[in-house]
Amino acid sequence: MANYGLQGKVAVITGSGRKKGIGFAIASKLAAEGCCIVLSDLGVPKGNEFSSEHIGITDEMNQLTEELIKSGARVIAQPADVRLESDCEALIKAAVDTFGRIDILVNNAGVGYLMEEFTEFKESSWDAVLDVNLKGAFLCSKHAARYMIAQNSGCIINIASQAAKSGFPYAAAYTASKHGLVGLTRSNAVELGPKGIRVNAICPNHITTGLGHWQNEFFSKKFGLDYQTYLQGIKDRNPLRRTGMVEDIANAVAFLCSDEASYINGEALNVSGGEEYH
Numbered sequence: 001m002a003n004y005g006l007q008g009k010v011a012v013i014t015g016s017g018r019k020k021g022i023g024f025a026i027a028s029k030l031a032a033e034g035c036c037i038v039l040s041d042l043g044v045p046k047g048n049e050f051s052s053e054h055i056g057i058t059d060e061m062n063q064l065t066e067e068l069i070k071s072g073a074r075v076i077a078q079p080a081d082v083r084l085e086s087d088c089e090a091l092i093k094a095a096v097d098t099f100g101r102i103d104i105l106v107n108n109a110g111v112g113y114l115m116e117e118f119t120e121f122k123e124s125s126w127d128a129v130l131d132v133n134l135k136g137a138f139l140c141s142k143h144a145a146r147y148m149i150a151q152n153s154g155c156i157i158n159i160a161s162q163a164a165k166s167g168f169p170y171a172a173a174y175t176a177s178k179h180g181l182v183g184l185t186r187s188n189a190v191e192l193g194p195k196g197i198r199v200n201a202i203c204p205n206h207i208t209t210g211l212g213h214w215q216n217e218f219f220s221k222k223f224g225l226d227y228q229t230y231l232q233g234i235k236d237r238n239p240l241r242r243t244g245m246v247e248d249i250a251n252a253v254a255f256l257c258s259d260e261a262s263y264i265n266g267e268a269l270n271v272s273g274g275e276e277y278h
Contacts, residue, residue, distance in 0.1 A: 004258035007034030010099040011257075012091060014082055014140060015109030015159075017041025017056020017064065021209050022159065023108040024064055025246035026253050031073035033254055036099045039065055040091055041109070043079030049128040054113050054211070074099070082109045082136025085143075092143040101151060104257050105144040107137035107181075108159040112211050115170040115218060126173045133177035138184060141199075145192055152196040155257045158185050159249070160268060162205040162276045170222065178203075182268045189266030198265045200256050205272035206234050207244040239274035 011030045016023030016039045023041070031037050041056025061077045068075040078094040080087040095102045111132045114125040137158050148154025163171060164178035182201050189199040206212060208231070220230035235241050252271045255261055270276045 004033050004254050004260065006030065006104075006254065006257060009035045009103040009257070010038070010095055010101050011035045011104035011106065012038040012040065012095050012102060012140070012144065013106040013108055014040050014080065014091075014136065015056070016106075017043070017058075017061035017077070017079075018210060019060065019064060020246070021056070021211070022204070022207065022246050022249050023056075023106070025250040026106055026108060027064075027075075028068065029247070029250035029254050030104065030257070031068050031071065031075065035104065036074040037068060037076075038091070038095045038098070039068075039075060039077045040080045042081055046081070049111070049114060049124065054111075054214075082140060083131040085139050088136070088139040089143045091140065092147065096147055102144055102147050103151075103153065104155050104157070105140060106157045106159065106253060107140055109133075109136050110159065110161075110177075112161075112171075112174055113214050113218075114173065115215075117170060118172050121172055129173035130177050130180075133174070134180045134184065137181055141184070141188060145188075145195075145197060148197045149192075149195045154192075154197040156188065156192075156197065156199045157253050157256055158182075158199070158201040160185070160201040160203045162203055162270070162272055164201065164203050164268060165270075165276055165278060170218075185268060186266050193265050198256075198262070200261075200264060200266065201268040202249060202252050202256070203268050203270050203272065203276065204244050204249050205238070205270075205275050207246060207249070209246060212243075237275065238272075242273065244271065244273065 043058040065077045080091040161178040185201040
């Protein structure tokens, strides 16, 4: 285990309520580094856009909390709908009320499964994606920053995407939201840096989580390929000849939160095996 000097830091990770997801991998890594953890996810299905297939439900989030506690970590679970400012404010407050402060916010909650042809893209789908992916990061960052400013220290990590730098078909809302998230990262880095808060983004390429599996099925059908042929194509165009793993992203988060990254601010770091390099 690397020692990034994060012992006792308090970390809130949105979208961390699914066992095989990026969010829980980040939570597990930060817990292993000694952080106190606040897991958060939507908790309950809400309408057609937020079914139980795509969200972390409360029961699973509670199970993951117990799993981390058994490993020796200090952890709580706090369901939150990041589209709602009151929920975002309550999420950050829960961290401070429980652990006394907030040092790290990872804006990982995201919708990457509402994909449609552009001319048929529904307004409701657009709103759902932008509200979670961009507005949610804005709201959580706003309320976390208030406490971090008072502490004169803090670190905010926005989980963006390769789609923050390159375009993808059927993903107008997702691509726009992730480009916007990099813009938010840069703006907040400039404004909050003098107050002791660093803000960075991480841009993963494809990772076969539950969401990644859905995307593989979606795109393989759209391109007329069988699943394994499509997946092999992803590997073949990557210089390292593999897909990303959730641990790759978690490791990058731990580094960016550490003092070893104390002069890194406002960056959108590609974690893509060399597939995306600008």
